[in-house]
C-alpha cells in the first residue's frame with residue numbers, strides 16, 4: 001500500500017553547505033512536503049546531474065522551516081558526491097513525505113531517550129522539536145567530526161550526551177555506554193541521581209543509526225524492558241513499496257514475514273524486528 005499522502009515535485013535548492021568534514025546541509029523549497037512531513041519520515045530524491053539519475057536516494061527530513069525542508073547528508077558515494085556540488089537555484093526531484101515515522105511522545109508520558117549515530121541524528125531533530133516531553137539525546141560517532149547538531153538539540157532544551165570512539169569529544173567509547181549508564185542510574189532534571197524502578201520503566205527509546213548500533217539498542221530495550229522504536233537503514237530502490245529491495249524480517253501473528261522498510265518502516269517497534277531470517 002502506498003502512503004496516503006505522497007507527493008513528487010521538482011524542488012529548488014535554497015542552500016547546500018558543508019557542515020563538518022563529509023557532512024552537508026541541503027535546504028530545498030518544497031511547501032507541501034514541509035507541511036505534511038512527520039518525524040522519522042524521509043524524502044526520496046532524484047539528482048538530475050547523475051548518470052543513473054533515475055535512481056533516487058532516501059534522506060530523512062531533518063528540519064522544516066516554513067516552505068522549506070532540509071536534509072543533513074554524508075558524502076559516501078557518487079549520488080551524495082554529485083549532490084554536494086549542486087548550488088542554490090539548481091533543481092532536484094523529491095518524492096515525500098515517505099514511510100512510517102516515529103510516535104511523538106506525549107506530555108507527561110515516558111521520558112524519551114533518543115539514540116543516534118552519524119547521520120542518524122538527522123531523523124531525530126523533528127521528533128525532539130515536536131515532542132512536548134523533553135528528554136535526553138545520546139549521540140555517537142567515530143570522532144568529533146561525526147557529532148552533528150549538538151547545539152541545535154541543546155537550543156530546544158534537550159540534554160545531549162556525546163560519545164566518540166576515539167575520545168575526541170564526550171565520553172570515549174560507543175554511544176550505548178552513556179545510554180546504559182542513564183538507564184542503570186537515572187538522572188533527574190535537577191541532575192541528582194535516582195534509582196527508582198518506576199523511573200526505569202518510564203523511559204522510551206528512539207534510535208536511528210548504523211545497524212550494529214540499532215541491534216545494541218534493541219538488546220538494551222529487551223534487557224531493561226524499555227519500549228523502543230528504531231529506524232532501519234536499508235538500501236532502497238523505488239522507495240514506495242513496489243520493488244521489495246528494502247524488506248526485513250519482522251514478527252507476525254503466525255511466525256514472521258518480510259516488511260518493506262520504505263512503507264511499513266523505516267520506523268519499527270524494536271520488539272518486532274528479527275534482524276535475521278529465522279532458520
Ligand SMILES: Cc1cc2nc3c(=O)[nH]c(=O)nc-3n(C[C@H](O)[C@H](O)[C@H](O)COP(=O)(O)OP(=O)(O)OC[C@H]3O[C@@H](n4cnc5c(N)ncnc54)[C@H](O)[C@@H]3O)c2cc1C
Pocket residue numbers: 042057058059060061071072073074075076077078079080081119122123232233234235236266
Ligand atoms: C530511510 C533512510 C533515511 C536516510 N537518511 C539519511 C540522511 O538523513 N542522511 C544521510 O547522509 N544518509 C541517509 N540515508 C542513507 C543515504 O540514502 C545513502 O547514504 C545514499 O543513498 C548513498 O547514495 P550515494 O549515491 O552517495 O552512494 P552509493 O554510490 O549508492 O553507495 C556508496 C556507499 O554507500 C552505501 N550506502 C548506500 N545506501 C546506503 C544506506 N541506505 N545505508 C547505508 N549505506 C548505504 C553503499 O553500500 C556504498 O558502500 C538514509 C537511508 C535510508 C534508508
Ligand code: FES
Pocket residue numbers: 235236237238239240241242243244245246247260261262263
Ligand atoms: S524500496 Fe522498493 S519496496 Fe522499498
